[in-house]
Amino acid sequence: MTLPVLSCSIVLYNNSMDMLAQAIGSVLQCPMVQHLYLVDNSPQPLFSEPFEDNRIEYIFTNNNRGYGAGHNIALQKSMEAQIPYHLVLNPDVYFDAGTLEVLLNYLAAHPKVGNIMPKVLYPDGSLQYLCKLLPTPYDWIGRRFNPFKSMVAKRNQLFELKFTGYKDIMEVPYLSGCFMLLNIAALRDTGLFDERIFMYGEETDLCRRLIKAGYQTIFHPGATIYHAFAKGSHRSRKLTMIGMQSAVYYFNKWGWFLDKERRTINQRTLSLLGYKP
Template identity: 30%
Template sequence: MDLSIIIVNYCTYDLTKQTIESVINKNHPFSYEIYVVDNASADGSLENLKKDFYKESETGLIKFIANEENKGFAHANNLALNQISSKYVLLLNSDTIVVDDCIEKCIDYMENDNKLGAVGCKVVLPDGTLDKACRRSFPDFNVSFYRMTGLSHIFPKSERFGRYNLTYLDENETYEVDCLVGAFMLLRSAAIRQVGLLDEAFFMYGEDIDWCYRIKAAGWKIVYYSDAEIIHYKGASSKQKNKIIYEFYRAMYIFYNKHYKDEYSRIITAITYTGIWGMYGLKLSLNTLKINYGMIMPNKTPKEPVSQLSK
């Protein structure tokens, strides 16, 4: 098998169906299989998806995994990852549409460089703008500080201040990056075998950054490939705003403790913790009060792939 595609579903029947169809309705020059992992949906979406894709499941093209409990996006993907034996793996969000020959282009690009551990494509929002999360730097102290203080928003074209989402780089060019977004991440299985599965300490947010961090640390390259594209209906499956805010900042805390805490002084760590949980408290308070904080703060609620409440 050339490729295994993993799609996590959580109460997103229409979106997930659309995502699957955007894959299987194309003629691909490679062999592939799709794993649909349901995170204990209570809306009947798993049953409906099984009915819709009965023929595909009978032929083995689509395999369904029913998770009895929603333990997060990482856990759901790991259930499928433990079953696959393909050369490549694609994490694909349930609120995306694969455009044209996006997957084929990415696989071809991977085939031409055996040092590539992961490739991400251009992720476009429905309004045609770039989903900035699809190419990022690791959130070390400086990068996170510039984002939290709004400097990355004020000076997006600055190589110093715009590192969080690499806004100073041309979105239509291809280059190496630190990390990609879990909405579309094509990985070489050899890299996964070397670094291990997704870290299930992350419920939603952060597990993709952590994976990329470990992949790069193991010597693999990670590339943002602009010639391939998907559409991301970001936030379409988001119904738990407070949960989303909490998990975003919790992921920052976990990531810092895992990869940076030992590198920085106690003072820097104290500043980091204060920044993370201070921002969390502010965002939570504003959201609870139903204030349009997007007009007050330079940065809105974290814009990550929220179908990862499939997470």
């Protein structure tokens, strides 16, 4: 079977050049990649010289409107170019040759998949638990400030779906935004990232809209990537505030405690995964 082509975007903001070079190299080693958009939200341009690979298009926005808004610039271009799939990628992610091909094979065989994410490891090879239920206010706000670590760990077994072992392909309602291989046809139905979310939570919102429109959001452990996950929102007061603002917006949009749709989706997910309390 001939694999479909794809495009990719990486949104930049004063990034490490060494780490970014790894991400760019990972993407360009895949022959199915038609375009790689580097959307630079930095105060000053990170690049001034042309790139050797003509698949790279560098876009200096000169206006940091946020992570989702940056990727939307590239997603619009992919739509106009009639590219069937688009990879939203963090600049601190890298992977081996053949990774994208595994996921493209799955997407080509499953047209109702709107978003797919591979297994994500730290650079030391340990697993990142990035498959989650749709969040409650406790998961996004209360959990961070709960001093009782045993309570947090118990909740994480469920919220982060740790009980599954992350060994099988599974349908998950909330997948990390560090790597989102998106079906452009699905985005035509749902719309792009909600640009009222500056950063943190935009992927949750999009996954939820994909599910609402009848698409699947899939974790596929047959492909692996490495993510130098920094949890910036836990280290910076400014990023913590941005994260809180995003959470408030998200829950105002979808519901705080009375969210019947969230309960239905999460219960269905746990049932499909064979969870037994």
